[in-house]
Amino acid sequence: MNANPVQKAASGMNDAILQVDHLSMKFGGLVAIGDLSFAAKRGEITALIGPNGAGKTTVFNCITGFYKPSEGMITLNRNDGSTFLLERLPNHEIPARAKVARTFQNIRLFSGMTLLENLLVAQHNKLMKASGYTVLGLFGFSGYRKASAESVELAKHWLEKADLVDRADDPAGDLPYGAQRRLEIARAMCTGPELLCLDEPAAGLNPKESAALNELLIDIKNTSGASILLIEHDMSVVMQISDHVVVLEYGRKISDGSPQSVRTDPRVIAAYLGVDDEEVEAVLTEVGDEDVIEQLDTGPDAAHGPGTSSSYLAGPVTDTVGHSSGERVTVAKGASKAGQVDARSLAAANKAASQAAVPPAKAKPAPKATSKAATGTAAKSTASAKPAAKTGEISNRLAAPRGGKADNLTRIKGIGTVNEKKLNDHGIFHFDQIGAWKKADVEAAEAYLAFDGRIAREEWVKQARLLGQGRDTEFSRRVDAGKVATSHASAKTAKAASGKTASKTAAKPVAGKRGGGK
């Protein structure tokens, strides 16, 4: 038996450099990671993606020893065949013994030190060891001299790779942002990692800097023997350089596969509906949005994602994970807006019921926001525009677009193809409907559609009023001119759509499926 519980005996080269098994991380009642399993293959770039708060950084923190997971196992299989259980390894030993290095979301360089010094500090452990942890180093002890020369060589090597060698003697703080990001990676590489964990390395980079980053990461993958685990929001980086993508939502894995398979996975598209349209539509544009929208209507795959999700699109509000003690904990952050609406509706119904002396309503699962059944029900239950019957409904919903022709809502900045469909599914087809929204309607729309403050922030109501009056906005002009890359193809005919021809998205799939007149 192996005496060291954190290091298993060499058992031959494992294909996976990192194996995460049934990882859970709970903060009080919040499940940041729930029963997550995935593997990162040796020599590959594995990307961990997901909307904000999905738990990506928490996974990194568990891998790199910043957090000790509540449950699960994280196995690191080194290139020499030795194996470490990271959840049991003291954190300071994770870089040194397991050879895992990381960078952080926010840059953590020593800005007053030169680039070279930053890279030498990263090799501090090696130099200390060579000095025998004494002052011998200062007196030119040969072992130390050799180690010191090697450290400088290694630093130069990575400065060259990061295209920064010309600035080796400049303070790190003087570098442009993109160069600082590359310096951080170079510094991590100076520790000789076998697994390099990068937390949003492309955040804030311009396209040129992103391209330089991609080049550096591909170079690391091809020449250094290190494998890369990457958290990234920038899809152009993820799709271009990753070999394998793991997608998280609410701490659960919802997709896992090649970039191609993941980007066409409706679960992934759905997960991203809560974030910026631009990100969703970048994917939709590439895969052919109609197909994906069609798939979104089919609802969740029970084999993936949160098992108890009450709403496929909006996610679970009380998604629970079994705990060894039988405790049930709740996924709270950013969780289901639909569930919140349901809770409010239920409270209102119960209040009404108690006043009318009838039995209180029972909780029922939240409707699937875009499922055919749900949309049909929504349409029928709101057969005409009338005040909200219960708390949490948009007051001026319609069963179908007037005259069978919806406005092209993507002319409103902030509404893309996907959000337009969601609005249509909730009975909103026209600019004047949005223009007439009051605070409660905005809240209801945000709650149903997981728009999180965007409606007010992006001034949808104001834009809609102008457009409803037949006026243009700066954005709608760009849409009409076909200059908005992420807009629906029909946007080019937006003008015509409002007067003559209905937009493709609004008129064809949405109105046709809703059953509100067709």
Ligand SMILES: Nc1ncnc2c1ncn2[C@@H]1O[C@H](COP(=O)(O)OP(=O)(O)OP(=O)(O)O)[C@@H](O)[C@H]1O
């Ligand atoms: N130390 C902590 N204490 C309490 N909650 C935490 C802690 N760290 C993370 N969380 C919570 O865990 C959840 C996942 O957070 P995490 O930072 O891992 O998400 P993420 O996917 O990295 O998000 P982002 O893309 O915004 O960085 C969030 O709800 C977050 O608030």
